[in-house]
Amino acid sequence: xxxxxxxxxxxxxxxxxxxxxxxxxxxxxxxxxxxxxxxxxxxxxxxxxxxxxxxxxxxxxxxxxxxxxxxxxxxxxxxxxxxxxxxxxxxxxxxxxxxxx
Amino acid sequence: xxxxxxxxxxxxxxxxxxxxxxxxxxxxxxxxxxxxxxxxxxxxxxxxxxxxxxxxxxxxxxxxxxxxxxxxxxxxxxxxxxxxxxxxxxxxxxxxxxxxxxxxxxxxxxxxxxxxxxxxxxxxxxxxxxxxxxxxxxxxxxxxxxxxxxxxxxxxxxxxxxxxxxxxxxxxxxxxxxxxxxxxxxxxxxxxxxxxxxxxxxxxxxxxxxxxxxxxxxxxxxxxxxxxxxxxxxxxxxxxxxxxxxxxxxxxxxxxxxxxxxxxxxxxxxxxxxxxxxxxxxxxxxxxxxxxxxxxxxxxxxxxxxxxxxxxxxxxxxxxxxxxxxxxxxxxxxxxxxxxxxxxxxxxxxxxxxxxxxxxxxxxxxxxxxxxxxxxxxxxxxxxxxxxxxxxxxxxxxxxxxxxxxxxxxxxxxxxxxxxxxxxxxxxxxxxxxxxxxxxxxxxxxxxxxxxxxxxxxxxxxxxxxxxxxxxxxxxxxxxxxxxxxxxxxxxxxxxxxxxxx
Numbered sequence: 001x002x003x004x005x006x007x008x009x010x011x012x013x014x015x016x017x018x019x020x021x022x023x024x025x026x027x028x029x030x031x032x033x034x035x036x037x038x039x040x041x042x043x044x045x046x047x048x049x050x051x052x053x054x055x056x057x058x059x060x061x062x063x064x065x066x067x068x069x070x071x072x073x074x075x076x077x078x079x080x081x082x083x084x085x086x087x088x089x090x091x092x093x094x095x096x097x098x099x100x101x
Numbered sequence: 102x103x104x105x106x107x108x109x110x111x112x113x114x115x116x117x118x119x120x121x122x123x124x125x126x127x128x129x130x131x132x133x134x135x136x137x138x139x140x141x142x143x144x145x146x147x148x149x150x151x152x153x154x155x156x157x158x159x160x161x162x163x164x165x166x167x168x169x170x171x172x173x174x175x176x177x178x179x180x181x182x183x184x185x186x187x188x189x190x191x192x193x194x195x196x197x198x199x200x201x202x203x204x205x206x207x208x209x210x211x212x213x214x215x216x217x218x219x220x221x222x223x224x225x226x227x228x229x230x231x232x233x234x235x236x237x238x239x240x241x242x243x244x245x246x247x248x249x250x251x252x253x254x255x256x257x258x259x260x261x262x263x264x265x266x267x268x269x270x271x272x273x274x275x276x277x278x279x280x281x282x283x284x285x286x287x288x289x290x291x292x293x294x295x296x297x298x299x300x301x302x303x304x305x306x307x308x309x310x311x312x313x314x315x316x317x318x319x320x321x322x323x324x325x326x327x328x329x330x331x332x333x334x335x336x337x338x339x340x341x342x343x344x345x346x347x348x349x350x351x352x353x354x355x356x357x358x359x360x361x362x363x364x365x366x367x368x369x370x371x372x373x374x375x376x377x378x379x380x381x382x383x384x385x386x387x388x389x390x391x392x393x394x395x396x397x398x399x400x401x402x403x404x405x406x407x408x409x410x411x412x413x414x415x416x417x418x419x420x421x422x423x424x425x426x427x428x429x430x431x432x433x434x435x436x437x438x439x440x441x442x443x444x445x446x447x448x449x450x451x452x453x454x455x456x457x458x459x460x461x462x463x464x465x466x467x468x469x470x471x472x473x474x475x476x477x478x479x480x481x482x483x484x485x486x487x488x489x490x491x492x493x494x495x496x497x498x499x500x501x502x503x504x505x506x507x508x509x510x511x512x513x514x515x516x517x518x519x520x521x522x523x524x525x526x527x528x529x530x531x532x533x534x535x536x537x538x539x540x541x542x543x544x545x546x547x548x549x550x551x552x553x554x555x556x557x558x559x560x561x562x563x564x565x566x567x568x569x570x571x572x573x574x575x576x577x578x579x580x581x582x583x584x585x586x587x588x589x590x591x592x593x594x595x596x597x598x599x600x601x602x603x
Contacts, residue, residue, distance in 0.1 A: 009291065009314065016284055023277060032273060039280035046287035054294040059287075062238045062296060066283055069245045073276055076249050080272050083259045093273065096266035 008049035016042035029081045029091045033074060040070045108176050111169040115182035118156040118163075118190050119229040122197075125152030126222035133215035140214045146205050149218040153201050153225070157194040163187055164593065172600070174235060178297055181235035185597035188448060188590075189232035189364045192455045195579075196357040197225040199456075199572045203349045203463040206470055206566035217257060221353065224250035228361035237286045237296040237373070240365055244282070244329070247361060248275050251354055255346040267345020274328060274338035282325025288318030289373075301373040309382065316384045319374060323389055329362040330423045331355075333397040340404075343416035348469050351412065352462030355419040360451040363426055367444060370430060371601040377435040391431035394528065397424030398535040406542045410475045412465050414542055418501065419458055421539060425516060426450050428528045432520040433602065439522040444598035446516035449591055453508035453583055457501045460576025464494040467569045471562045477545055482555035486562055490570060491550045493577035498543040500580050503536045508583025515591070 015038055022035030044063045051059030081091050088095045113120060129145060162168060164187045174181045200221065208214050227247030234240040252275060256268020290296055292315035293304035309315050327335035343351040370386060379386060401421030408414040429447025433440050467490055473479050484491040500507025513536065517529035583590065 012284075012287070019280070029269070029273070033276070036276045036280050039277075040283060043280070043284040043287040046284070046291050050287075050291045050294070056294070058238075058296050059290055062241075062286075062290075065238060065242055069242065069279075072249055073245070073279070076252050077272055077276065080252060080256050080265070080268050083256060083265050084269050086259070087262050087265050093269070096262070096269060 005053045012042040012045040027092050027094050029093050033077050112175045114168045117159040119226050121156045122222045122226045126219040129215050129219040142214050145215050149201050153198040160190045179236050179239045180233040186232040188593050188597050190229050192360045193228040193357045196455045196459050199459050200349045200353045202568045202572040205568035220250040220254050228357050231361040232364050254350045255342050263345040267342040270338045271342035278325050278328030281321050285318045285321030288314050298373040306378045312382050326366045330359050331420050332393045332423050333400045336420050340416040344413045348462050348466030352459040356455045356458045394427035394431040402535045402538045432523050432525040434523050437523045439519050440602040441598040443519035445594040446519045448594040450512035453512045456576045456579045457497050460497045460573050463572050470566050477549045480549045481553035482559050484551035493573045495547050496577045502540040502543050507580035511587045
């Protein structure tokens with residue numbers, strides 16, 4: 001029995017929404033990063049599932065690119081969070097309020 | 102397989118500007134890795150400037166037809182080389198050259214100069230590749246190549262809390278927007294089965310089964326673009342990032358990065374989501390961009406008018422200018438006779454804006470170099486103490502407002518005129534009202550420079566930052582030059598726009 005492709009859409013939408021929920025509710029910058037990773041992986045689920053559905057490799061190859069880019073993004077992000085902790089003492093995204101809106 | 106057949110005929114000539122910048126960036130990394138402790142600033146700066154000028158020169162040469170013929174696709178349609186990509190390569194490489202020139206004095210007392218320049222070059226390479234991207238995959242990869250070094254550059258002053266805060270906000274919102282954007286791409290792929298812009302366009306024209314999935318995908322992609330070009334309501338990271346960043350980087354990110362983001366939006370929405378077919382399917386992206394344009398013009402200008410700090414005023418002004426350019430997408434009409442006019446107006450505005458805005462931010466860098474201060478009052482009296490730079494920035498500011506002292510007049514004229522001819526007179530009306538309002542806050546800075554008396558007996562301007570001076574002057578001269586010599590650039594913009602909507 002194969003799983004209908006629509007179910008993958010539902011799964012990826014759920015993962016994406018969990019990511020959004022994490023971003024909106026958590027204050028720690030690292031959790032924020034993990035939530036963004038969830039959202040990126042939601043996209044990967046779609047890409048791989050529909051790559052299989054359409055029978056072309058485009059989606060799978062692009063998913064590999066996305067995984068690589070996500071890793072690069074985290075590398076930059078950890079660096080910025082490091083200087084954040086050095087300057088503000090904590091990795092709390094609500095702390096830096098030097099500038100007004 | 103030989104490289105030549107893999108990439109397509111003469112691919113290395115088409116991509117010469119990007120290749121030159123990659124090579125320069127890697128050379129800088131290499132030199133810095135061999136000898137990390139003692140950076141010879143003069144040498145590093147010289148190599149960087151030579152690289153960006155070579156890239157600029159090769160872009161100009163390609164534009165004048167000295168290279169292979171334009172209008173071809175490379176690497177199995179993943180990249181495209183046409184007038185639009187060259188025009189925006191020209192914008193990015195000129196802005197980068199100005200920023201490199203201005204950074205020499207700015208970086209004088211800072212560590213890690215080599216890293217700064219190589220990150221700048223890598224970001225610029227990403228922006229040039231954004232201009233060439235012809236599939237959603239290359240769009241995303243190029244976007245990330247442009248964004249990731251920019252995050253690091255904005256938070257470059259690691260001991261400055263403002264810079265770190267700006268960098269953090271830029272990074273968090275940027276990462277979020279990339280995730281939203283790539284999820285939108287995955288939904289478009291789910292609906293159409295392809296990532297190539299032209300194939301997506303064909304699939305959309307032939308009709309898509311899951312219109313809802315496609316519509317959601319398009320909406321998420323609009324949101325992703327909205328973040329990248331700092332349009333209201335996705336703009337809130339921009340003032341902080343632009344204010345906190347080193348001033349040359351503010352100019353770089355708000356001009357070059359915005360221009361490249363806009364070209365991607367132009368290309369993706371005109372090629373992959375043809376207006377007629379999308380409106381038949383009930384996905385009216387023109388309307389969405391119309392709402393964004395009006396909101397961005399109004400809120401950007403109103404917020405800029407209430408600022409006390411010069412750099413923050415310029416940040417909001419750059420948001421407002423994104424609003425003007427959004428008209429280029431909002432005033433398109435299915436089968437409209439003047440679509441190319443509108444789009445060319447947007448491209449021309451981005452071109453002129455690249456010089457005007459970078460010049461203005463480099464003037465702020467000049468003021469930061471002299472420790473003048475941040476508010477309008479602090480700038481009082483600079484006109485007498487530094488008349489040349491003040492005169493240059495006065496021209497730039499008037500041109501930003503759209504007065505006929507610089508190329509900004511023509512680009513706004515084309516943009517608003519095209520909107521009227523396509524039947525969207527209200528965009529032109531709002532744009533004109535917003536420009537009138539913008540004159541008010543630009544005038545505040547000009548009045549401070551020339552008319553107001555300094556409160557505490559003037560500034561001590563020590564040292565002559567030649568690089569910054571040259572950069573501000575070149576920006577002003579090009580802006581004025583475009584008032585009389587806008588013809589050739591407008592012609593290229595018309596060709597470029599005609600390729601996309603023609």
